[in-house]
Amino acid sequence: MNITVCIKQVPDTSEVRINPETNTLIRDGVPSIINPYDLHALEAALSIKDATGANVSVLTMGPPQADSALKEAVAMGADDAYLLTDRAFAGSDTWATANTLATAIRKIGFDLILCGKQAIDGDTAQVGPGIAEFLSIPHIAYVSKIDTITEECVRVHRLMDDGYDVVESSTPLLMTIVKELNSPRLPSLKGKIRAKKAEIKKISNSDIEIKENDTGLPGSPTQVKNIFAPESKKDRKTIEGPPPDQVSQLVDILRSLKCI
């Protein structure tokens, strides 16, 4: 089985801070990491590989320095790594990104495509299902458990807002993975040594020939108009005084909210 895992290199948003004076993002020293959900997708692929001997490819679209994310994936056990990078892809929204990735995946070949449920920088969760639509294959989003998986079909649990569904599907198939599915492995020493020498296969637009208007900024229906800092609560009040007084005021508030 050929499994393609789509990963994204993202800034570690837990370390991104906002400069309160300028309302700008402070990214000084913020490390780039593999999107945490993608690690669960990679782990799922590697577990299948451990069990049945699949070939696991990792694919990322991004700037040239994203190859470090691919090397990390190789250190964890991925067999092949592809970096989809071209100025023509820059500025892609989820539609254009899904189109670009889908075009590349069609070229690489696949039986199963795995993605993290969403990326922590954009949080859209749109690229995975979008790729499936471009490839005209089914997808299952938010997979939290894999019951069975064979060359022909899968049976999985899909997380819903009110519990979960047990879903069956034929392959080829795309699944997006939630963290409940597994616990990602660490890289191994042999993997790290292998990754150091591993060849990252670069794919540019001359390899996949997407029309100018179907990728990058021109291919993106949506645009970012502006960004701004989230508002803080304007009516913020501080309850002062020694603890018994603070509690008295708090009780008054809770009473006015009718929860006492």
Add this chain to the structure above:
Amino acid sequence: MDYFLDEEQQMIVDLAQQIAVEKILPVRAELDEKEEFPTEVIKAMAQADMFGLFVPEEYGGLGKGSFELCLAIEELSKKCLGISTSYAANALGTFPILLFGTKEQKETYLPDIAAGKRLVAFGLTEANAGSDAAGVQTTAVKDGDGYILNGTKQWITNGGEAEIYTIIAMTDRSRGPRGASAFIVEKGADGFTFGKKEKKMGIRASTTCELVFNDCRVTKESLISKEGMGFIVAMKTLDQARVGVGAQGVGVAQGAFEEALEFSRNRVQFGKSIINFQAIQHMLSDMAIQIEAARSLVYSVARFVDSGAKDITRPSAIAKTFATDIGMKVTTDAVQIMGGSGYMREYPVEKMMRDAKILQIYEGTNQIQRNVIGQSLIRPSVKGK
């Protein structure tokens, strides 16, 4: 300080650190509290190839040496000495096979050991044979095509969890130390059971238990090296492993130092962080000096061991003694700097201090190490270097 690690050595440090931070840190307090063996952490370490570090490449390992093993042990020890003890004891149990095993024995055991599929323990100590290794009372009596083992080993790290045991037993008691032999015994062998599990002051994530041999039959292929070589096997094994105990001392000291440093930067008394008081600064400075000295010594000795030097007894005793005494001192001082907080289980330094004590005791007490060093100084041919 930069110790000029090469790229692969740096990878080992990074990976061991990742294991320590992601896998060990979240569970260490609970494992200590419940005196529970770190099965999940061991699994993660196995998957990361940590157990193959010092196993030759032909047997599925990475073929690294004592120095790389020390780097890994140091990183693990920063977060939990109990877990690093399980890891180091696995190496200790493997050395007899690695140093003296036949090709067949190596082919049988080393690939599984390198993959972390089977954990190893070393069985020398008994009730009446600790520092005095010649007092071993477990016997191995030749019987047809094999040997029959009888006796009880005590305080065996990884006992019960390990699948493979390297055991020192007397094949000819009349010859004293020259009558000892080393054997490989597998868990599950008839007549091989586990006695009581010890309750310890520290390193409580590691298991320590009795091994009981009651007419336990092993094949002649289980004999490591030759009959009568047991004492040599044991001493060479301990020589090889000792510097790793030193690395544990460096690691636990560094871990405690970092906690104390962080605490003294944040703890405010008399209107300022306590790190601004010279009394605290001097304590921290002493810790930093001692740790760096111990680390330099341990690294030098480990590299000396890897150079293939013949007699490593004295340098390894020196490294073990100094670095573990520093481990005890620095962890004690870390508790002192953190005061009441340091004494509470809410902070990790009290555990580090409890854990550190074993380093001065196991694999030869620091008094015995000084004896060894002392003995080596008596002979006039030795120039004291």
Add this chain to the structure above:
Amino acid sequence: MNIRVDKDVCTGCETCVTSCPYDSIIMEDGFAFINEYCQLCRACLSICPEGAIKEEGSGAGTSSESVDLDRYRGVLIFAEQRKGTLSHVSMELLGAGRRLANKLNTTLHAALLGADNNEAEELVRWGADKVFLCNDSLVRDFNDEPYTDLLSRIIDSNKPEIVLAGATAIGRSFLPRVAVRLRAGLTADCTSLEIEEGTRNLMQVRPAFGGNIMATIVCPDRRPQMATVRPRVMKKGEYDKNRKGEIVDIPLQAKTFKTSVIENIGDVSECGPGLQEAEIIVAGGRGMGGPKGYAMLKELSEAINGTVGASRAAVDEGWIPYSQQVGQTGKTVCPKIYIACGISGAVQHLVGMQSSDMIIAINKNPDAPIFNISNYGIVGDIHEIVPLLIRRIEEERSRK
């Protein structure tokens, strides 16, 4: 398009260098320079104090097959149901949709799949002018394939200018397929929707970078403009039991699918009432200090009929089960009252609870970020405040 630094204006202050998520702005000869790593994310545009960073060339909309925007009119919402019952978010979408439709002076339609006429009529009472209903039992369970087909067909034949769905497991799963199929722009997880003056463009506001920044997204050149909307953010529509509307039956065409739902299994989390339905949440963080802190919070939440929540720190420590985690890697909640006890307020936590109606924070550290989003802040030790509070509430109770 290109983003470029105007050297004549750049003062070399380096403000922009750290603003780039891709490290593509470097200093060269004392001026900022944007290298080939630029992903055109535009994060730097508003940052330069001198206005030296500029966009060049045209952006989107150079698309050869340009769309006649005026052929698209009306607002369509996707009304979600589970087991035949309308989800909460459906009524919220009708509320938001009605507001937008009124501004655009147009109609509000709803698409409802897998429910029956009663539910369709209910949607009318909540404000829909027309409901497209597919009552085939094959689409009662959520299935991406027929849902994508049906909604795409409804959109294609009715050409609404705006399509809204809930940012729920369902909406976020199949809307991306619909958007791809129709080549429409889709914006995820919006928290605010407005109409741009003069253009009929939908301005969609959503959090990015884990809620650290908000972004306004527009889709100027394509229709429909599609968005998923975060549940419990928009106000429900107005219910009028006499309202009349049209119900249009939409037949299911294909009857076999590559995927099928075998069974639904309800939430089996151990902590009783779901966190996301709770009206009052008492949440604890690292400041709780241990499992005892959890017991204390439980007592408080029981005293005020709430549910216990937690920050990731408290869950990682093992004090509170994962099912109760609020935040980026846990659940998004929007209760009437959220009491944060000993939670410092990492952005990952804030994004999961900041739309709560009323936030009360208790924390030792007066500079804790949680206070920035709180309605009421108490600087104090929760181990002192909370037991006192529990006692006072009990006294209050017994007085009655």
